[in-house]
Amino acid sequence: MTEKTLPPTDRPVTLAVLGAGNRGSVYANWAAEHPDRARIVAVAEPRDHHRKTLAERHNIPPERTFTSWKDLVAAGKLADAAIVATQDVDHVEPATALARQGYHLLVEKPMAPTEEDCRALVDAVRQTNVMFAVCHVLRYTPYTRLLKRVLDSGRIGTIMSVQHLEPVGYSHQAHSYVRGNWRREDESSSMLLAKSCHDIDWLRYVVGVPIERVSSFGRLSHFVRANQPAGAAERCLDCSVESSCAYSAKKHYLGMLRRGQTGWPLHVVSNDLTEDGVTRALREGPYGRCVYRCDNDVVDHQVVALEFAGGITGTFTMTAFSEQGHRRTQIFGTQGSIDCDGEKVRLFDFLTDQTEELTVESLGADAGSGHGGGDAGLMDSFTRALATGDPAHINSGALESLETHLAVFAAERARHAGTVEQVVPVPAL
Numbered sequence: 001m002t003e004k005t006l007p008p009t010d011r012p013v014t015l016a017v018l019g020a021g022n023r024g025s026v027y028a029n030w031a032a033e034h035p036d037r038a039r040i041v042a043v044a045e046p047r048d049h050h051r052k053t054l055a056e057r058h059n060i061p062p063e064r065t066f067t068s069w070k071d072l073v074a075a076g077k078l079a080d081a082a083i084v085a086t087q088d089v090d091h092v093e094p095a096t097a098l099a100r101q102g103y104h105l106l107v108e109k110p111m112a113p114t115e116e117d118c119r120a121l122v123d124a125v126r127q128t129n130v131m132f133a134v135c136h137v138l139r140y141t142p143y144t145r146l147l148k149r150v151l152d153s154g155r156i157g158t159i160m161s162v163q164h165l166e167p168v169g170y171s172h173q174a175h176s177y178v179r180g181n182w183r184r185e186d187e188s189s190s191m192l193l194a195k196s197c198h199d200i201d202w203l204r205y206v207v208g209v210p211i212e213r214v215s216s217f218g219r220l221s222h223f224v225r226a227n228q229p230a231g232a233a234e235r236c237l238d239c240s241v242e243s244s245c246a247y248s249a250k251k252h253y254l255g256m257l258r259r260g261q262t263g264w265p266l267h268v269v270s271n272d273l274t275e276d277g278v279t280r281a282l283r284e285g286p287y288g289r290c291v292y293r294c295d296n297d298v299v300d301h302q303v304v305a306l307e308f309a310g311g312i313t314g315t316f317t318m319t320a321f322s323e324q325g326h327r328r329t330q331i332f333g334t335q336g337s338i339d340c341d342g343e344k345v346r347l348f349d350f351l352t353d354q355t356e357e358l359t360v361e362s363l364g365a366d367a368g369s370g371h372g373g374g375d376a377g378l379m380d381s382f383t384r385a386l387a388t389g390d391p392a393h394i395n396s397g398a399l400e401s402l403e404t405h406l407a408v409f410a411a412e413r414a415r416h417a418g419t420v421e422q423v424v425p426v427p428a429l
């Protein structure tokens with residue numbers, strides 16, 4: 001079903017946003033662009049600038065703006081559904097409380113940093129019977145829909161193996177996983193959960209059967225003190241070798257500003273997007289630190305070997321040490337193979353020895369933006385599920401998401417212990 005064939009509803013669905021940071025704003029912006037589909041009617045956010053900006057954009061009255069999700073919960077049910085876009089450790093408590101109040105839920109990934117909390121959230125959601133989606137946006141891209149259609153059509157026969165690369169990119173790694181919010185496991189989660197739960201989830205989705213066994217290797221090798229160049233300072237603004245450093249915060253953030261690029265990740269660094277404002281943030285804030293002098297501990301490269309049901313094998317590589325780009329995947333079947341790069345799907349047919357190139361259908365302006373159209377696709381599906389009362393529009397519900405989170409936890413156990421781990425099956429899928 002496309003947007004054009006959405007059944008008419010009496011009113012747009014109403015949404016409360018918890019956490020008006022980067023992700024909360026992305027989803028809220030979708031609502032602003034689709035006023036016939038969704039309206040943001042309440043917000044909880046401690047940072048004044050972010051709360052006010054979102055409240056103004058969506059005309060939210062003061063009695064529906066809160067400085068913490070706890071106050072929003074205490075105010076009773078204010079909307080059909082809530083978007084939980086707080087930090088990783090702050091998903092389960094608000095989501096559980098909101099589910100008990102009857103809110104349908106869109107919850108950012110990861111559901112929670114621990115297996116126990118993921119299970120607790122899924123239990124709460126199932127007991128309350130609310131609609132629930134995890135923001136596994138890659139499942140909702142036009143590209144994934146195209147790939148899935150090709151695989152489901154049987155064009156490459158039975159899938160035997162798959163290899164998948166997530167080239168995080170040197171600058172994205174430095175921003176988010178060395179200097180930024182996801183640099184420490186104790187404050188957020190492992191790299192595999194924070195970044196690549198999307199990939200493990202996506203692989204399971206496109207292969208179409210559960211992951212049964214995993215092993216994994218990976219470590220933090222480069223972004224450590226021992227690799228700090230001679231003459232380097234604690235901050236890039238004071239550094240005598242800054243101009244020869246690929247990871248220079250000056251090069252990255254002031255460079256963006258000077259090129260007139262004020263979007264992500266620059267807007268995470270400072271609300272004041274002037275030369276003075278960004279320079280001050282680099283002088284005082286976390287994003288001006290030398291990448292070799294941070295308090296990071298998450299891995300900068302990792303592989304996971306996977307065995308799916310039926311003996312299908314897979315490998316996944318996450319690396320910081322790349323140009324930032326689309327994920328790349330090869331899928332090997334008994335009748336053909338597929339090589340795909342987030343935009344194009346190249347299919348080689350063993351019978352004809354011909355290669356066919358399939359391109360992503362356009363969903364208009366949304367198709368190329370926000371995770372390849374996944375952010376918009378997710379909002380479209382979630383609000384459609386709410387409007388029609390049909391949870392089948394959601395591709396990343398509680399059990400599907402729990403299953404792939406459990407595969408990530410198993411891979412992390414394997415990496416730490418040097419073992420091959422069974423992935424605990426999720427019943428009733």
Ligand SMILES: NC(=O)c1ccc[n+]([C@@H]2O[C@H](COP(=O)([O-])OP(=O)(O)OC[C@H]3O[C@@H](n4cnc5c(N)ncnc54)[C@H](O)[C@@H]3O)[C@@H](O)[C@H]2O)c1
Pocket residue numbers: 018019020021022023024044045046047050067068069070085086087088090108109110135136137181194371
């Ligand atoms: N689906 C994806 O592709 C994707 C991409 C990036 C991040 N994420 C996930 O989205 C979540 C949010 O990430 P982000 O990049 O938007 O981070 P962010 O820091 O920009 O946003 C989180 C917001 O929560 C607010 N907050 C803190 N305490 C709060 C409270 N008590 N009540 C209400 N709000 C509170 C913070 O002030 C902040 O504005 C994280 O779990 C992250 O892992 C998902």
